[in-house]
Amino acid sequence: DARVTQTPRDKVTEMGQEVTMRCQPILGHNTVFWYRQTMMQGLELLAYFRNRAPLDDSGMPKDRFSAEMPDATLATLKIQPSEPRDSAVYFCASARTVQTYNEQFFGPGTRLTVL
């Protein structure tokens, strides 16, 4: 049963610390998405990659957030320095976009709390 995995599942940190979240997409999926979910804003797309190349990161605060795909099996989202307003659940999703529609498969999320 192929699944998207995310680590850590929960992260509590103090303001100013660096946070790194990791995602392993489903094997064979070539597109990876990062979302942030909060009560106030709902689900927001932060960035996405196709074949490891960034396609769109316009939803991401550029000064403190960065997203990379070092290889096809790992995507990372880094926040440096973290702030309390970054507290949210961060989801990774992957898709196999060789067809004209993208069915995205979501990971379980990383719940980030910045104190």
Added chain:
Amino acid sequence: AQSVTQLGSHVSVSEGALVLLRCNYSSSVPPYLFWYVQYPNQGLQLLLKYTSAATLVKGINGFEAEFKKSETSFHLTKPSAHMSDAAEYFCAVSLSGGGSNYKLTFGKGTLLTVNP
């Protein structure tokens, strides 16, 4: 650009009653439409999708949705609610066609409560 509006942030039904969750979309080109479900402390799971084939789409767990172009709607229904249906439901839209646009735009979500 595309957008989704889900009418009602919270819907409460009795077990065995009809479930109706409303979704209206806006899209400059024929859309692809999706319903996702999120159970507590879990990621989103695809319920069903419309990709320009049959307008009545059947999904998992007895849910179905009908694409109505004239009403720009894609409402989700289930004839008889079960306690296990309690979750948050998200409608999403994607532009049809390939190219570089793989983005999904999500609605704000509707929390479904099922009362015994």
